[in-house]
Amino acid sequence: MNQLRDPDPIIATWLDDGPVDLPADTRRAILVSLRTQPRARRMAILRGSFMSSINRLATAAVIVLAVGALSVFVLSNRAGGPGGIATPSASSGPSPTTAPSSSPSIAPTQSASPLSTAAWLPFTSTQYGYQIAYPPTWTAERATRNWVFATDRLTVPLSGQADHFLGGPNGNQVGVSGWAADVPVGTSEDAWLTSYYQNDAGAGAKCGVTTATLLPTIVDGHPGRIATSTCDDTQAFVFIGSRVYVFAIWRGETDPSVQSYGGARRLLDAFLSTVTFQAVSPSPS
Amino acid sequence: MRTRLVERARDGDDVAFTELVDMDGDLCYSIAYRILRDVERAQDAVQQAFLLAWRELPRLRDPERFSPWLHRLLVNACYEEHRRHRRWTSRIRALPFDGPVSADPTVSIDDRDALDRAFLRLTPQHRAVFVLHHHAGLPLAEIAEIVGVPIGTVKSRLHHAIRSLRAALVADGQVDSTEARPA
Numbered sequence: 001m002n003q004l005r006d007p008d009p010i011i012a013t014w015l016d017d018g019p020v021d022l023p024a025d026t027r028r029a030i031l032v033s034l035r036t037q038p039r040a041r042r043m044a045i046l047r048g049s050f051m052s053s054i055n056r057l058a059t060a061a062v063i064v065l066a067v068g069a070l071s072v073f074v075l076s077n078r079a080g081g082p083g084g085i086a087t088p089s090a091s092s093g094p095s096p097t098t099a100p101s102s103s104p105s106i107a108p109t110q111s112a113s114p115l116s117t118a119a120w121l122p123f124t125s126t127q128y129g130y131q132i133a134y135p136p137t138w139t140a141e142r143a144t145r146n147w148v149f150a151t152d153r154l155t156v157p158l159s160g161q162a163d164h165f166l167g168g169p170n171g172n173q174v175g176v177s178g179w180a181a182d183v184p185v186g187t188s189e190d191a192w193l194t195s196y197y198q199n200d201a202g203a204g205a206k207c208g209v210t211t212a213t214l215l216p217t218i219v220d221g222h223p224g225r226i227a228t229s230t231c232d233d234t235q236a237f238v239f240i241g242s243r244v245y246v247f248a249i250w251r252g253e254t255d256p257s258v259q260s261y262g263g264a265r266r267l268l269d270a271f272l273s274t275v276t277f278q279a280v281s282p283s284p285s
Numbered sequence: 286m287r288t289r290l291v292e293r294a295r296d297g298d299d300v301a302f303t304e305l306v307d308m309d310g311d312l313c314y315s316i317a318y319r320i321l322r323d324v325e326r327a328q329d330a331v332q333q334a335f336l337l338a339w340r341e342l343p344r345l346r347d348p349e350r351f352s353p354w355l356h357r358l359l360v361n362a363c364y365e366e367h368r369r370h371r372r373w374t375s376r377i378r379a380l381p382f383d384g385p386v387s388a389d390p391t392v393s394i395d396d397r398d399a400l401d402r403a404f405l406r407l408t409p410q411h412r413a414v415f416v417l418h419h420h421a422g423l424p425l426a427e428i429a430e431i432v433g434v435p436i437g438t439v440k441s442r443l444h445h446a447i448r449s450l451r452a453a454l455v456a457d458g459q460v461d462s463t464e465a466r467p468a
Contacts, residue, residue, distance in 0.1 A: 011450050013392045014400045015420050018318055022310035026328040030306055030335045034299050151357065151433040156344035206346070231346060 115261060115270035124278075125163050128180040130245060133274035138167025147179040153196055156233075156250055165271070174257040174264075176271050180245045189225075189239045197227070207231035219247075219272045226265075228253065234264050236272055247272060291348035294339070302339055309352070310335070312421065313359050319416040320363045320409060322401065330366045334359040356423075357431045360413045367409040396454060403453030407446055414439050415446035 120133035127143035134140055141164040152161055162179035183192050190211045197209040207229035214225040217236060224238035232252035238245045249268040251258050261267040287308070293301035313334060318327035337358050345354055404412065410432065417428045418439075425443075429436040 008451070010392055010396050010454060011400065011447075012419065014397060015319060015416070017392070018315075019324065020311055020315040022306075022314040022331060023328060026314070026332055027306060027310055030310075030332050031299075031303055033332070033336055034302065034339050148433050150435070151430055156346065 114273060115266060117270050117274050120274060123163070123165075125178060128163065128178065128245070129278045130178065130180070131274075131276040131278060132163075132165075132178060132247075132271060134165040134176070134271070135167055138165050140165050143179060147181050149181055149196075156248075168257045169260045174255070174267070175250045176248065176268065177250070178245070178247045178271075178275075180243050183239065183242050183244050185242070189237075189244075192239075192244060193225070193227075193237060197229075207233075217269075217272065219245075220275050220277050222277065224272075226268075228265065234268050236268060238277075240277060245275075245277065247275070287351070288348045291342070291345070291351045295342045295345065295348065299339075302342075305351075306335055309355060313355070316356070316416055316421055317359060317363050317366075319420050320360070320412045321366055322405065326366045327363075330359065330362040333362040333365070337362070353427055353430050356417070356421075357433070360417075360431055363413065364409050399453045399456070400450055403449050407449060411442045411446045411449075414442040415450075418443055 117133055119136055121136050121140075122131060122133050123140050124131050125143065127146065141160075143163045144160040147157060147161050157164075157177055157179055162177040165176040165178075166173060168174040183189075187195075193211055193214065194205075197206045208231075209227045209229045214227050214237075217224045217226045219236060219238045222238050222240055224236050226234060226236045228234045232255065233248055233250050234253070235246055235248040238247075247268065249258070249264045249271075251264045253264045255264065258264045258267050261270070287305075290301045290304050290308075294305055310331065313331045314327060317330040317334075318324065321327050321330060334355065338355050341358075345351065407415070413432055414428055417423045417431060418425065423431070425436050425439050429439045432439065434442075
């Protein structure tokens with residue numbers, strides 16, 4: 001004869017029954033497989049964290065010194081001495097490479113000539129509804145599912161969560177990603193961005209980005225904003241209707257992988273210059 | 286300590302990652318087993334989750350969020366295992382729960398069978414929420430982050446799972462239906 005019992009203790013006991021220790025074979029299989037995972041290239045692609053901060057600073061200092069020394073040498077030969085640096089050119093038209101910089105050391109790529117994207121390959125994002133182009137030596141990974149704010153903002157988008165473009169010179173890999181998300185009704189751009197960059201602990205800004213540090217940009221005729229973070233990434237945000245489109249480069253400005261492109265920002269700007277949004281009305285002129 | 290391990294593993298230190306496997310492997314396996322109710326598939330899911338974690342760890346922005354991030358990879362691996370085997374299992378009879386028989390007399394064989402059947406009828410999404418909350422003891426907000434749904438959906442799934450299991454016991458005649466209260 002069955003006795004009547006409260007079901008919850010039975011369910012709790014049933015749930016707790018079963019193994020709780022990871023079998024040694026599984027642990028061993030995991031650890032053995034680590035060595036065969038193509039991780040080095042993958043991890044280098046989307047994060048420039050292999051180098052310590054000290055190494056990065058040292059590398060940046062070496063590059064700055066080398067460029068400075070080379071500049072002095074070249075200009076000295078041309079103008080007869082360091083004073084030649086300030087000597088205006090006699091040529092009539094402004095040279096793209098000598099355009100004045102409003103922020104000479106912080107954002108040198110803003111004043112640099114844009115990268116040529118003429119030979120870049122077109123890419124249509126079927127997941128997020130935009131077109132973009134990427135360098136012909138790079139590869140593209142297509143998004144297969146929508147990016148979800150609540151969870152996906154915690155990390156660089158995984159494979160499938162965003163369109164990824166991977167490439168770079170001599171194995172110094174760099175990644176650029178593009179994705180989009182719906183902005184909840186009633187959420188302002190600043191509120192969305194603040195939440196996006198909110199520290200995971202719930203307070204403060206992540207990676208040193210606040211709405212005050214965002215810089216304006218234009219993407220396909222639409223106003224956008226760019227954030228260069230202390231987490232070695234630069235991201236562009238374009239709000240169109242109830243959508244926000246995000247394009248990010250996962251390398252620091254001085255990372256060696258982006259030096260041949262003139263820096264991370266200049267490379268991201270090149271990608272942005274090829275963007276066309278599909279699911280919106282024609283871009284304002 | 287743990288954060289430092291994550292940072293070292295993120296930078297390619299497989300020894301540090303091994304320590305993370307040792308720290309988190311048991312709980313991950315315990316969760317995966319209870320979602321999938323199958324030893325081998327749980328092992329596969331845990332292995333997939335850790336290998337994906339190793340590969341994707343450099344993309345984790347905040348090392349302090351390693352645990353929910355790992356659990357998220359684990360739950361997704363469980364979903365994938367479920368999908369992979371769904372067709373196969375749908376063509377064969379419903380297998381009994383693949384685990385050690387409880388020595389606890391409060392759970393009879395009939396109880397176990399009823400709960401196993403009811404649990405296997407739940408979607409893996411419902412199972413995951415139920416296991417993460419009632420076995421792993423995670424708060425609803427963290428579960429919402431792990432499974433990628435709003436907290437209201439977590440509550441709904443939890444409610445549905447509990448109600449289904451209670452109903453299974455009641456239908457089996459083992460418990461007092463008046464105590465099988467709706468949540």
